Amino acid sequence: MNPINRVAIVGGIHGNELTGVYLIEKFQRFPERVKRSSFETLTLLGNPKAVEVNRRYIDKDLNRCFHNQDLHDPTSSNYEERRAKTIYQLLKPQGKSPVDLLVDLHSTTANMGLTIILGNNHPFNLQLAAYLSAINPLVRVYSYAQDSQKDACLRSICDLSFSIEVGSVAQGVIDADFFIKTEELIYAVLDYLEAYNQGKTLLSDRTFALYEYLGIIDYPRNQEGKIQAMIHPQLQGKDYEALHPGDPLFLSFDGQAIAYEGKSTVYPVFINEAAYYEKGIAMCLTQKQLIYVDPSESSNKVGGSAGMGKSNPKAD
Secondary structure, eight states, rough: OOOOOOEEEEEETTOOOOHEEEEEEEEOGGGGGGGGGGGGGOOEEEEEEHHOOOOOOSSSSSGOOOOHHHTSOOOOSSSHHHHHHHHHHHHHHHSOOOOSSSEEEESSSSSOOEEESSSSSHHHHHHHHHHHHHHOTEEEEEEEOTTTTTSGGGGGGGGEEEEEESOOOOTTTOHHHHHHHHHHHHHHHHHHHHHTTTTOOEEEEEEEEEEEEEEOOOOOOOOTOHHHHHHTTTTTTTTOOBHHHTSSEEEESSSSSOOOOOOSSSEESTTTOOOGEEEEEEEEEEEEEEEOTTSSSSSSSEEEEETSSSSSSOOO
């Protein structure tokens, strides 16, 4: 693979996720913190208008505005669609070198800890994820490897890309602990890229856990679309923990437990994320796989599936 020449760090795609907002402000005040000798580092505030009013977005979720076809559509009906095109042009300018690697900073109200979200399973992304999980046992790796033509997230515009998602952090709040941990993780990424460009190998053979997206579960709703149950107390805050068939999933408002009726064990993430209520998502389901990474090889192999299947479990 070619050397990494340009790296972009983007924060504030959602205006009320202040970890990324204030890290970008810090990096722009102190650019030497993210400067490395072998590549250029760009820092960008994603959604300035939403940041000003401390809201997730103005007209439309900006992190759903990066469909390839929409980015090349000359019409734009709202602010976020126009902003997405501006960001795309900044990161992939016509006639100039595009960004080689993209880091997108987010926070969540769910108990996701320090999560790396991969938009695809490119070998370089897996090697970097393996390295980060090796140097920091708190790091978890979540793969949302979907059809790139259907993915509308910012990370979809670059093959070498990932999001850093930290939480739980309330919307519109800065959490010092997660701010510091996210900053340290960014420096680790930049140091890894610097070593890669210099031909150094920082990672030995490594097996790490990859939580692979399966699908979503919505809250139980009535015919009018109103929520009829909440996350069960035994599941609340248990992101990345095993959910077995028959385990309690929801608790109705009259106190009735609703069990998970899938056929296999899954690992929920983004449980009870505040921003997902409007999207009809109570949680995302993942399967846990063990991925073997050998930095001397150009490919990565699945070393085991921890007893998981490929079917999409669901709860009725």
